[in-house]
Amino acid sequence: MERLQTLKGNIQKWFTIPNREKSSHMTAFQAIVRKEFTDYITSWRIIILLLIITFTCIGSLYTAITNIQDALDAAAEETKEVARSAFLFLKLFTISDGTLPSFITFVGFLGPLLGVALGFDAINSERNKGTLSRLMAQPIPRDFVLNGKFAAALLINALLFFALGFLVMSFGILILGIPPTLEEFLRIICFLILCIAYIAFWLNLGILFSVRFKQAATSALASIAIWIFFSLFYSMLVELLSKSILNPENIASTSDAISKQGLVLNLMRISPNYLFTESTTTLMSPSVRSLGPLTVEQTTGAIAGPLPLSQSLLLIWPQLTGLIAATLVCFALSYLLFMRQEVRSK
Amino acid sequence: MSSPIITLDEISKQYDEQYAVDHLSLAIKKGEIFGLLGPNGAGKSTSILMMLGLSEPTTGSVHVCGINSTSNPIEVKRRVGYLPDDLGFYEHMTGFENLLYTASLNGLSRKLAEERANYLLQRVGLTDATNKKAGKYSRGMRQRLGLADVLMKDPEVIILDEPTLGIDPEGVREILKLIQQLNKEDGITVLLSSHQLHQVQQICDRVGIFVKGKLLAEGNMEELAKQLFFEDLFIIYVKAEPIDSELIEKIRTLRGVNHIEQALDKLEIYVDHDISADIAKIIVQNNISLTQIQKKNYGLDEIYHRYFEGGDSRGEAPNS
Numbered sequence: 001m002e003r004l005q006t007l008k009g010n011i012q013k014w015f016t017i018p019n020r021e022k023s024s025h026m027t028a029f030q031a032i033v034r035k036e037f038t039d040y041i042t043s044w045r046i047i048i049l050l051l052i053i054t055f056t057c058i059g060s061l062y063t064a065i066t067n068i069q070d071a072l073d074a075a076a077e078e079t080k081e082v083a084r085s086a087f088l089f090l091k092l093f094t095i096s097d098g099t100l101p102s103f104i105t106f107v108g109f110l111g112p113l114l115g116v117a118l119g120f121d122a123i124n125s126e127r128n129k130g131t132l133s134r135l136m137a138q139p140i141p142r143d144f145v146l147n148g149k150f151a152a153a154l155l156i157n158a159l160l161f162f163a164l165g166f167l168v169m170s171f172g173i174l175i176l177g178i179p180p181t182l183e184e185f186l187r188i189i190c191f192l193i194l195c196i197a198y199i200a201f202w203l204n205l206g207i208l209f210s211v212r213f214k215q216a217a218t219s220a221l222a223s224i225a226i227w228i229f230f231s232l233f234y235s236m237l238v239e240l241l242s243k244s245i246l247n248p249e250n251i252a253s254t255s256d257a258i259s260k261q262g263l264v265l266n267l268m269r270i271s272p273n274y275l276f277t278e279s280t281t282t283l284m285s286p287s288v289r290s291l292g293p294l295t296v297e298q299t300t301g302a303i304a305g306p307l308p309l310s311q312s313l314l315l316i317w318p319q320l321t322g323l324i325a326a327t328l329v330c331f332a333l334s335y336l337l338f339m340r341q342e343v344r345s346k
Numbered sequence: 347m348s349s350p351i352i353t354l355d356e357i358s359k360q361y362d363e364q365y366a367v368d369h370l371s372l373a374i375k376k377g378e379i380f381g382l383l384g385p386n387g388a389g390k391s392t393s394i395l396m397m398l399g400l401s402e403p404t405t406g407s408v409h410v411c412g413i414n415s416t417s418n419p420i421e422v423k424r425r426v427g428y429l430p431d432d433l434g435f436y437e438h439m440t441g442f443e444n445l446l447y448t449a450s451l452n453g454l455s456r457k458l459a460e461e462r463a464n465y466l467l468q469r470v471g472l473t474d475a476t477n478k479k480a481g482k483y484s485r486g487m488r489q490r491l492g493l494a495d496v497l498m499k500d501p502e503v504i505i506l507d508e509p510t511l512g513i514d515p516e517g518v519r520e521i522l523k524l525i526q527q528l529n530k531e532d533g534i535t536v537l538l539s540s541h542q543l544h545q546v547q548q549i550c551d552r553v554g555i556f557v558k559g560k561l562l563a564e565g566n567m568e569e570l571a572k573q574l575f576f577e578d579l580f581i582i583y584v585k586a587e588p589i590d591s592e593l594i595e596k597i598r599t600l601r602g603v604n605h606i607e608q609a610l611d612k613l614e615i616y617v618d619h620d621i622s623a624d625i626a627k628i629i630v631q632n633n634i635s636l637t638q639i640q641k642k643n644y645g646l647d648e649i650y651h652r653y654f655e656g657g658d659s660r661g662e663a664p665n666s
Contacts, residue, residue, distance in 0.1 A: 024453035027450065027453055028450065028451045028452075028453060031447065031450035031451055032451070035447055039436075039438075042438070129434040129435075129436070129437070130430065130432040130433055130434025131434045131435065131436060133400075133428075133430035133432065134428075134430060134433065134434065134435075134448075134492075134495065135451070136398075136400055137398060137400075137423060137426075137427070137428035137430070138423060138448060138451040138452060138499075139420045139421070139423040139424040139451075139452060139453075139499075140420070140451055141420065342395075342401065343395065343400045343401070344391060344395065
């Protein structure tokens with residue numbers, strides 16, 4: 001009962017923070033974000049990663065443009081109209097000639113690395129340097145440190161991806177001479193937001209490990225291990241399992257086959273990488289109509305054509321919310337751990 | 347001057363089954379320098395963390411400047427500066443920038459912060475190192491920067507956890523002088539923890555002795571000695587040849603002798619007042635050659651030795 005009372009008091013206090021206090025808290029939070037942001041963009045680790053990502057994107061843009069241009073030159077003038085309706089502009093992000101992977105493959109691969117690099121030493125480096133206890137002695141709420149770091153990293157992330165996305169778009173317009181339609185533009189924006197959410201997941205995983213593990217090396221290795229597991233081994237494991245699950249001898253009926261197929265698909269969806277790939281393909285290739293198996297009955301009579309944006313979004317809504325939920329779970333865990341941890345380092 | 351600014355009321359901190367701090371009550375007066383003395387792991391740092399609201403007491407309550415530290419830590423931290431023992435700075439930033447960052451966390455305006463940082467750097471003697479990266483600072487410089495950092499928020503109380511740890515004697519002297527200045531000139535109440543006895547002895551108005559989460563004794567040096575040693579205020583060391591039981595018996599009958607310990611050709615005589623002259627006379631009268639006589643009064647060294655290292659071999663901790 002007493003606990004309840006104090007809780008009630010705390011909640012009341014929360015809502016009635018005097019203005020002066022609120023504004024001084026805000027400036028403190030801004031100060032943390034500003035400092036962390038400066039630290040990130042001046043650290044070699046992040047500069048190198050940003051350069052790698054930028055260069056690979058330029059490379060994939062180059063191959064995409066040459067491919068598309070060849071196709072355009074080969075085709076007659078009137079096909080340009082057709083090209084437009086076939087979402088040619090989106091192909092900038094997805095097409096590849098086999099030598100260099102496409103933009104979305106690169107992001108799917110390097111994005112997690114960026115997220116982990118931004119997060120893996122967020123808390124434990126402060127702890128090891130002895131700056132955490134000094135920070136904690138300042139009149140700021142404890143969670144500001146964690147939130148500030150997260151906000152700064154997310155800001156870097158958002159800036160990078162919007163900059164890259166817009167650069168690719170502008171180069172596409174300049175070189176190909178085809179402007180994007182409104183729908184294409186919106187699809188690209190949604191794609192960029194998806195990328196940010198995806199990297200935010202890895203960022204939060206990194207932060208979680210940085211709270212949990214005292215050594216930065218341990219948390220970096222743990223995050224990278226998870227990244228490699230999901231991007232390389234997880235799909236192999238599921239394939240191995242699916243061999244026995246989808247063994248024709250065990251399948252009795254059509255509905256059985258469908259449910260088993262669904263099971264395998266759901267197993268795949270545990271991996272954030274798979275969720276990301278599914279969502280990006282749907283967003284960037286409007287011709288994708290379903291992510292699960294389709295029966296012959298469902299496809300008979302269907303006219304092959306692109307889905308409108310709203311339908312594509314509807315299709316990936318579970319994936320998107322799943323990704324964001326995973327991000328939030330990681331953040332909530334690190335938040336809880338951090339709030340309960342002793343400040344003392346040794 | 348005498349109203350308490352830090353009040354600990356029966357606080358305990360329990361880790362698993364063990365008490366790190368065991369029902370500790372303590373009042374620190376406004377304007378004094380209080381030394382918290384104890385061996386490593388006595389619970390000094392834990393108590394300090396509880397005063398700042400960085401750790402929650404299992405039972406009991408802590409008030410600093412009249413504010414409850416557990417329920418309202420931010421208000422407390424606005425008034426209290428804390429220098430942790432494992433002090434660290436952002437090494438890629440200069441000392442000046444580190445101070446500015448602290449200022450911005452305290453909601454100081456940029457202009458005010460720069461003025462204050464310059465003033466404090468000059469005060470702790472780091473003017474030359476203002477624009478040097480904090481990673482290049484020596485241990486002593488870091489500690490002084492730490493002191494400046496604590497003062498950025500213009501605190502009423504400063505809590506220093508092992509401020510002289512790992513610093514050369516000259517550096518220690520400077521830091522202690524600074525602390526004393528802050529106390530006398532700026533009227534800042536100082537609480538410092540240490541296991542280095544002489545330093546505490548030099549500057550503290552009052553000292554609390556802390557062992558295994560309990561406060562054994564508190565007061566100024568004289569009171570402490572009285573509380574802890576009853577009447578044994580002096581030890582007289584005698585070196586003589588030969589020492590026999592007859593001599594020991596004779597010395598024992600002298601007024602003021604409480605206890606004699608013999609080791610080969612040496613005697614340690616515990617007395618309540620200075621009777622070295624009488625002892626010397628007896629030895630000479632007995633035709634024994636006196637090679638050395640030395641008197642020593644108790645400092646914290648003996649307190650330390652007796653309570654922390656020697657354990658309770660000389661009996662229970664005296665209750666005053």
